Every structure is written in C-alpha cells, then in structure tokens.
Amino acid sequence: xxxxxxxxxxxxxxxxxxxxxxxxxxxxxxxxxxxxxxxxxxxxxxxxxxxxxxxxxxxxxxxxxxxxxxxxxxxxxxxxxxxxxxxxxxxxxxxxxxxxxxxxxxxxxxxxxxxxxxxxxxxxxxxxxxxxxxxxxxxxxxxxxxxxxxxxxxxxxxxxxxxxxxxxxxxxxxxxxxxxxxxxxxxxxxxxxxxxxxxxxxxxxxxxxxxxxxxxxxxxxxxxxxxxxxxxxxxxxxxxxxxxxxxxxxxxxxxxxxxxxxxxxxxxxxxxxxxxxxxxxxxxxxxxxxxxxxxxxxxxxxxxxxxxxxxxxxxxxxxxxxxxxxxxxxxxxxxxxxxxxxxxxxxxxxxxxxxxxxxxxxxxxxxxxxxxxxx
Numbered sequence: 001x002x003x004x005x006x007x008x009x010x011x012x013x014x015x016x017x018x019x020x021x022x023x024x025x026x027x028x029x030x031x032x033x034x035x036x037x038x039x040x041x042x043x044x045x046x047x048x049x050x051x052x053x054x055x056x057x058x059x060x061x062x063x064x065x066x067x068x069x070x071x072x073x074x075x076x077x078x079x080x081x082x083x084x085x086x087x088x089x090x091x092x093x094x095x096x097x098x099x100x101x102x103x104x105x106x107x108x109x110x111x112x113x114x115x116x117x118x119x120x121x122x123x124x125x126x127x128x129x130x131x132x133x134x135x136x137x138x139x140x141x142x143x144x145x146x147x148x149x150x151x152x153x154x155x156x157x158x159x160x161x162x163x164x165x166x167x168x169x170x171x172x173x174x175x176x177x178x179x180x181x182x183x184x185x186x187x188x189x190x191x192x193x194x195x196x197x198x199x200x201x202x203x204x205x206x207x208x209x210x211x212x213x214x215x216x217x218x219x220x221x222x223x224x225x226x227x228x229x230x231x232x233x234x235x236x237x238x239x240x241x242x243x244x245x246x247x248x249x250x251x252x253x254x255x256x257x258x259x260x261x262x263x264x265x266x267x268x269x270x271x272x273x274x275x276x277x278x279x280x281x282x283x284x285x286x287x288x289x290x291x292x293x294x295x296x297x298x299x300x301x302x303x304x305x306x307x308x309x310x311x312x313x314x315x316x317x318x319x320x321x322x323x324x325x326x327x328x329x330x331x332x333x334x335x336x337x338x339x340x341x342x343x344x345x346x347x348x349x350x351x352x353x354x355x356x357x358x359x360x361x362x363x364x365x366x367x368x369x370x371x372x373x374x375x
Contacts, residue, residue, distance in 0.1 A: 026067035034059045035370025044124040057085045075103030096120040109147040116140040126327040138162040151185040174201040190220035209365040230255035265296040286314040303335045326354040345370045
C-alpha cells in the first residue's frame with residue numbers, strides 16, 4: 001500500500017496550497033519533491049555478495065519560511081520529511097527529517113550571521129560505505145565581522161558539528177571551530193586576509209585532535225567575471241587519547257571561486273586540503289579535494305548542470321597507515337521549468353573509489369528523475 005501511495009504522490013506533488021503572507025515581510029511556502037531513482041550499489045560496497053542494487057521511490061514534503069525581506073535581519077527556516085521506499089530491499093526503507101535555519105544582520109560596519117541544522121541521513125559516501133550508514137548530524141554556527149576603518153575589518157565566529165551514527169562499527173564525533181581573521185581592502189571590491197582557525201575534534205572512542213590552520217588569502221571580486229575567496233597556509237594537528245591519535249602537519253588551502261562566463265553560463269571551482277577523521281575513528285585522513293562545476297541556461301525553460309570532483313585521501317593513523325584512496329564523482333543534471341512553481345528534473349551520477357588496499361574499491365551509478373514544487 002505504501003508503494004502505491006508514493007507512486008500516486010509523484011503524479012500529484014505539483015498540487016499545493018498558495019503561500020501565506022505573515023505580516024509585512026515574511027512568507028510561508030509549501031514545498032515538495034517526489035521522484036524515482038535507480039541505484040546499482042546502494043551501500044557503496046565492494047563487488048560481490050555485498051553489492052545490492054535497487055529502485056527507490058521518494059517523497060519529500062516540507063515548509064519554508066522566509067522572513068526579513070525589507071529589514072536588517074533576514075533569514076530562512078525550512079523543514080522537510082523524506083519518505084524513501086526501496087522496492088527490493090525493504091529493510092532499508094526510511095523516514096528522514098531535515099531542519100535548516102540561517103539568518104543575517106548587516107549594517108555599514110557590522111555583519112552577523114547565524115545558522116543551525118539537523119539532518120538525518122542514510123545515504124552512504126566515500127567516507128562511510130559498505131553497510132547502511134544511518135546517522136544524525138547536528139550543526140550550528142555564529143559569525144561576525146566589524147569594520148574598524150574604511151579598509152580594515154575583523155572577523156571571528158564559532159562552529160559546532162555533531163555526527164552520531166546509529167549502528168556499531170562507526171565512530172561519531174564532535175567538532176568545534178573558531179576562525180579569527182583580519183581583512184585589509186586593496187580595492188573597493190577586494191580584500192587581503194590573514195588569520196588562524198582553531199579546531200577541536202572529540203571522537204566517541206576517546207581520541208581527540210587539536211587543529212590550527214594559519215593562513216593568508218584574499219576575497220572579493222578579482223575581475224569583473226571572477227569572484228570568491230581563497231586561503232593558503234599551514235595545517236598543524238596534535239592528537240591525544242590513544243595510540244591512533246598521531247601528530248601531523250601539512251600545507252593546507254581552502255578556496256571557492258565563481259567565474260561568470262556569460263549571462264547564461266557560470267563555472268565554479270572549489271578546492272580544499274586539510275585533515276579529517278575516518279569514520280572508523282582510528283585514522284587521520286590527509287584530504288585533498290577539487291570540484292569543477294558548470295551550469296547554463298539553454299532557454300527560459302531548460303537548464304543543465306554538471307560537476308566533476310576528485311578527492312585524494314591518505315590515511316595517516318596507525319590502523320590504516322599507508323592506505324591511499326582516489327575518489328571520483330561525475331554528475332550531470334537537466335531541469336525543465338514548467339512554471340514559477342513546478343520543475344521537472346533528471347540526473348545521472350557516477351562514483352568510483354580506487355585504493356591500494358584490497359576489498360574497499362567500489363563503483364556506483366545512479367539515474368534519477370523527480371518533480372519539485374513550491375507554492
């Protein structure tokens with residue numbers, strides 16, 4: 001019966017109540033997405049008996065509140081519930097919640113931003129695969145920047161992330177971050193930066209890490225078509241709490257750049273290099289990632305997008321010392337905009353993990369179609 005209900009919702013999810021105005025500067029929207037995807041390796045498991053394929057029907061109703069359109073304080077609060085029905089492996093059926101909040105306050109001298117999120121997940125990734133990795137993620141952050149002079153500003157903040165796994169074999173963690181940066185304007189649209197970010201990771205198995213990222217960089221509009229931010233510096237990590245918590249240091253960088261090729265076509269480049277924690281909890285990972293994305297409007301109604309991502313993962317801890325993984329993710333999507341409220345979507349994703357150790361490599365292809373609506 002549940003499968004029949006979900007199939008019916010796919011055909012009818014474009015129907016929704018009109019948005020509701022709340023006061024003079026807030027609007028409440030009803031959102032929804034329904035779709036079908038075929039996944040040839042739902043657990044991202046190595047080849048063999050553990051590799052399972054399936055067709056998944058999903059339906060995700062939600063609400064979205066946008067406020068502060070004409071005020072100094074602006075924000076968005078959204079909540080959704082995703083129902084996922086596996087046609088062949090019903091043991092993986094799930095009902096997943098997601099809540100997101102972000103708000104900002106901006107004046108000529110002061111900028112403040114806040115965010116919070118709660119996300120339930122059961123989709124595996126290159127970092128957590130081989131079994132059904134069900135997890136809850138809690139995150140929050142607060143940042144602020146104050147202009148001390150027309151050219152100089154000071155920024156800081158605090159972030160918190162909690163990853164909680166619901167099954168044995170994976171190790172959850174709590175991560176804290178405190179960035180401190182000074183910005184100096186060299187043009188009206190470009191700033192140079194210097195700063196340090198302190199990070200703390202407490203793993204559920206007793207291991208802990210203290211990280212410092214000392215960096216210099218720049219942000220803003222570098223040319224009329226190129227904008228974004230980047231930094232380069234030194235990552236220093238010290239571990240405690242057990243044999244697996246080793247000390248490491250390395251060159252690090254972070255960047256996010258956007259290139260507007262034309263009014264219809266935009267390219268993005270994101271790159272990062274730093275230390276992360278393996279989901280097993282016994283190894284530090286030296287992680288290098290690069291992602292190139294592109295999107296273009298073929299017409300008023302048709303849009304396409306694609307991305308190519310590569311990640312090099314070197315395991316530094318005692319348990320997996322010497323292991324090196326190479327992860328590739330290629331995706332392509334197409335959207336047809338029916339009207340201002342409804343769109344049809346198609347997507348293809350290919351993922352592959354290569355490794356120098358046996359029984360961890362996997363391949364994966366996903367084909368998905370969906371309809372999205374907002375009223």
